[in-house]
Amino acid sequence: MSTLGITQEPPQSKRTALQVLPPPRWIDGKPSVQRVTEEIVRPLEQWPGKEWWMCFAPSAGALALFLIAVNYTFMKGIGLWGLNNSVGWAFAITNFVFWVGIGHAGTLISAILLLFRQQWRTSINRSAEAMTIFAVICAAQFPLIHVGRPWMVFFIFPYPNQRGPLWVNFRSPLVWDVFAINTYFIISLVFWYLGMIPDLASLRDRAGTGIRKKIFRILSLGWNGSHRTWSRYEIVSLVLAGLATPLVLSVHSVVSMDFATSVVPGWHTTIFPPYFVAGAIYSGFGMVLMLLIITRSTMNLQSYITMRHLDMMAKVLLLTGSIVSYAYATEFFAAWYTGNLYERYHFINRATGPYAWCFYLMVLCNVITPQTLWFKKTRSSVAFLFLVSILVNIGMWFERFVIIVVSLHRAFLPSSWNMFKPTIWDVSILIGSFGLFFTCFLVFIRVLPMIAMWEVKAAIAQEGHQAASTHHADRELRKEVVNA
């Protein structure tokens, strides 16, 4: 966005002498602006190909499974799941935390990378944001369906009522969750939609007459592409980015407090907020990586989502994966160092108990896997990165499972130690949530531009100028924008 009005040549005199390397080029080839639009809009304007259907059919099937399983759960009660007196939360809350975590990459890419002016985000931010929206939608299903009486779930909102002083319990992290998730969803949705408006206008302009034109006309909110519009648009984007940035940190911190504020050994840990945020970004990037590898091949967008994009994301995975590994180590150290009987036992049990295989799977996926990304060679293999992205997601799902189930199944009183064994309904709902997610995503890439066209165009233009000092140029531009 900051590359707006790039036609202007930055003053050559201000180029620094130290600039030796050319700035990275994020788009392969030198597509014309016209070609960018054509290529990105192509999937929207033609009947989808076989590959899309091959992805859509199982996704829709899984979504149907989700609907059946949830419906049956509503009819019979959550006793259908493998929960018991000791393990009151398992798959549903694991899925909830998992999906909320997935969402974080989108916000990070669209907000924080925007503020840090990371050019490479342009090709991927739209789909990452969409992923956030769908991930939060998936996540939001679980608090609803996991309660015992879903028909009473509105009690959790502090709405005006006639029950006198009866109100929600503001001490409960579940109430914080409600606010955190809702805020997160609203901001993400607005941000995503706002980012799409110039592209929606492009679509409107391309559309013939008919209903399609009407829809895009309404959605593009009368965008006319004037300098004034662009200038206001720029400011709003920055403000929203500023608003969204703390959410990257806050949402998962709040989710982690569901556990951290409790007394359960394995949950009651102060490290949880940063640990959860890092894990969320880690898993989110894993999911973005996976989606983009799929879409770039199914939609023939290799020149927009390049190996350099994948390389950058792999580096983020390496960083956040290392933070997560450090957090694991810290937990074990703290358990040993505090000498708390119950805490210690929990970590011994985590590594040697009946669910130890989950723990080691988690270590394999979240500690060992990212360390392979130190090498350029591994980062440049699409197949390997795809494998890594899947492992990251499996690992992060199991991380939440280990935290939730392993802590609960052997808490304070050994008399109440029980095993959790998932039922077919637990598994159906887990698979079904992926169906919901992928169905939404696949529909999205069919009906909306999955790459921010205007940003790509701007990036191409800027690259064309071989802007040596983008920062400087941006600063200059900002001045101009403000002055205008």
Next chain:
Amino acid sequence: MDNHQPGSQTQLGCKKATAAQASASIVSPQQLVQITQPSSGDGLDWKTLEQLRSFPGGQVELSSRAVTTTEKLAQTSRRDFLAMMGFTMAAAGLAGCRAPVQNALPLLTGSDDIIPGVANYYATTCGGCSSSCSLVVKQRDGRPIKIEGNTGSTIFGGGTCATGQATVLSLYDDARLREPMWMGKPAYWEDVDRQVLQFLHRYEPRDLRIALLTSTLTSPSTRAIVADWQQRYPKFKHVSWDSISYSALLDASYKSFGQRAIPHYRFDKARVIVALDADFLGTWLSPVEFARQYAKARKTEAGRVLHVQIEPGFSVTGSNADVRLVVASSQMMPVAAALLARVAIKAGYLNLPDISTPVDVRQLDAIADELWKHRGESLVVSGVNDLLLQTTVNTLNLLLRNIDQTVELNSPSLQRSGTDVAMHNLIGEMERGDIHAIMLYGVNPAYDFPDQERFVAALKQVPLSISFSDRLDETSSQVHAICPDHHFLESWGDAEPVESHFSLSQPLIAPLFGTRAAQDSLLAWLDVLPPSYYSYLREFWRKNVFPRHKERLDFEAFWEQSLRDGVSVASSSVTRPTRVHEDWKSAVRTILENVEKSPSPMREGYELHLYESVAMREGKHANNPWLQELPDPVSKITWGNYAAVAPALAKNLGVRDGDIVRVKSKRGQLELPAFVQPGQEPRTISIALGYGRTHAGKAGNNVGVNVSPLVESMDGTRSYALQQIGIEKTGRSQRLASTQSDMSMEGRPLVLETTLQEMADTEHNDQEDLPNVWAERLIGEHSWGMAIDLNACTGCSACVVACQAENNVPVVGVSEVTRNRIMHWVRLDRYYAGSEDNPRSIHQPMMCQHCQHAPCETVCPVLATTTSSEGLNQQVYNRCIGTRYCANNCPYKVRRFNWFQYSQNPEYDYTMESDLGRMVLNPDVAVRSRGVIEKCSMCIQRIQLAKNMALQGRRNLADGDIQTACQQVCPTQAITFGDLKNPESRVSKMLRDQRRFQVLAELGVKPNVSYLKKIRNTLETT
């Protein structure tokens, strides 16, 4: 509440009840009214039931709603009137969208005894087993809903056992017969009577060979009816036969003391108790009585009482013992003989043979020393059905001078009188066709006689067979006529569990079905007109019991008094001359020589030890889902029996919990799941009797395996200890429905023990008050708390069933229990410590600890759980949305979630599905719906009731006014409830005991429940 005018009782009661029931999700009409009676001073208001024959019980639904509305209308202001009119019109309009309406039918003729919402209490006698405990039963709106012990009983006290608690549910059992049956078809009583009388009149009275086979008859009046039959028909034969045999004990008593009656044991007077495979705290003879005595003796201030348990399996009694010796059944006799030899030497007998036993000699010496040191106040008992062993025990008690001290012969126990040999003779006569007619009362030999097929074949030889069974069970489905008996809560009766200690039974409800008391049937066929057992009973008491009470002159007054009290102790009729063995010296020698000579038992193969389980006992109550779902106090397994094997044996065989094994004996083989039981004798397999019923009813059919076919008869006496047993794996396995899988405390300080020495050494042993981040709570008018004395708790599990009955806790069935979803509000945690071969075991009742800084409370997003101003942690069902966060955050894991709709759901057809089963529900407690959390409320309905009573009596609540259900049922009074704010309350005093500790106090949750450490005594060996 204080500004209410006294006198507006209805309104007041109403208000209180509504507040208490605000959370009710299903409100029955009775719940809307709770009018409490003015207290008559001493708590319970008992009444006589003279009018009961015209008693209109049964009709449940009373129009109490109408009563309240009318009374309220009388005080209506204009504003109220307008508001109500508006409401009525709106309600009329909305009537179309109402949920299904349940109609309440008013009683056409009211009764002075029934005030809607007010419970009545009547004394009666338990018919659960032949221990015949005295009860006080709570009757609400015409139906009995809760059983309590009769505090007036000098024998049993206010406690009851799990079985006794559960019998109220058996009253509302769908499987009960609703009318008599003749030749397998429903019939009218008149027809059955005509047929029976026609048959009887076919013979000359002096030729008629008619037999009556009963379990032990503790009812003296019933015994009198039997005597009448004897008089009418000289060849009449009464055979008394118990499902679990005490024959050898009776025979040994006859042999040693000259009377065929079980001595009245006094555990309360004993300082040293040695029990040889006698589960006297769980199932043996009279467990409620013995548990009460035992706890009394073991009170800390009473000093040291040493309890030595010698047994092959792990019984609940063994789990309480100070010293538990693991001895195979085959070695029980040598151990007893070795003890006898040691005691006899101390008594001055010389030249006794030495008996070798598997037990460490030093331990035996120490036990003998202890016994000798406390002679006159020691007690040896045995539950082994073996004449020689029982004689040895008698001899031991005699040498220890315990006779008339801890072994009372003057007023013997009449709780068991069955004779195995008589049963064998009877079957022989039946087979020969010598019996013309047989009547079966309280027995089910087609299920529990070892040779079931032989019995059934013999039964077919009898021209007329009649059963008084209440259901179509294994035996009654084979007879010509079934004349179903009343449930004991519907019938008159009496009992004499211990000689001269009488107990009356009176009906709590008019018979639900077309049943008739067995005594009435017996009288009808004697041509007594009119055949009324009630008048017979009265006459019997007038002639036999009344004269033995010298203080009363008027029989009517005596009768009323006895009915009200339920119990009556007569002056002893005669002092019996206790004829003891002439020559004890030679008896000792004979016993020892016998033992020495007898071939050393086979060491090849394994041994089988068949025992009665605490929950199922002999199997009579198999269709009672409360009992089926009651975890065994030691193994914690529900819904079925299993083959308990020692860890070492399990390792050898390669079996794990739930692996199905095949157990083979000479008499056959059966397959059932194995359970690895620490503390089990390494070569012994223990299996519970009482399971594997096929004709009990839908809850009890085919649960577990019937092992009674394996029981052996030796010289006509049944033996539950079998040798030369084979065991092998089948390769199949099933999951045991266990409620506790982990055995040890994992090194955590959860249940604490101490010794008397340690107590004497340390002055004060309170847990230190740790710093806390929470603000202190303001305490209201009261601060309810509980103290549980682990030294008194035996783990008998009666509290579990009592809580279930009081608080409408659902039964969830075997699959839900297997998935660890049992709903019990109070559970008994059992932990082992020490070696796997013979661990110590400790029980800890665990219910909601009512924390002052409750972790469940902060995490609930909707404030569905809160702490009251009186310190109770309350669960508001209507507000709960079921996030289960509270359950996760509860350190004690006492919160229970309704995973499904457990009431009125055909998939959970146990107690709350049928209209009949729902009659047992306590109207004061809401039935919880699917999706909400529930947990111990400390019987808040009882607290509220006691407060109402105090308010109406214009007095302050006194300590002890409120008893929680678990407290009231406890035979050992291990649980004390009361106001912590009152420093003089019993619970406050207990909290100042140096043994006091709190579980997980270091979490800073400040529980309102405290525990007192268990005291473990040791046997010092030299």
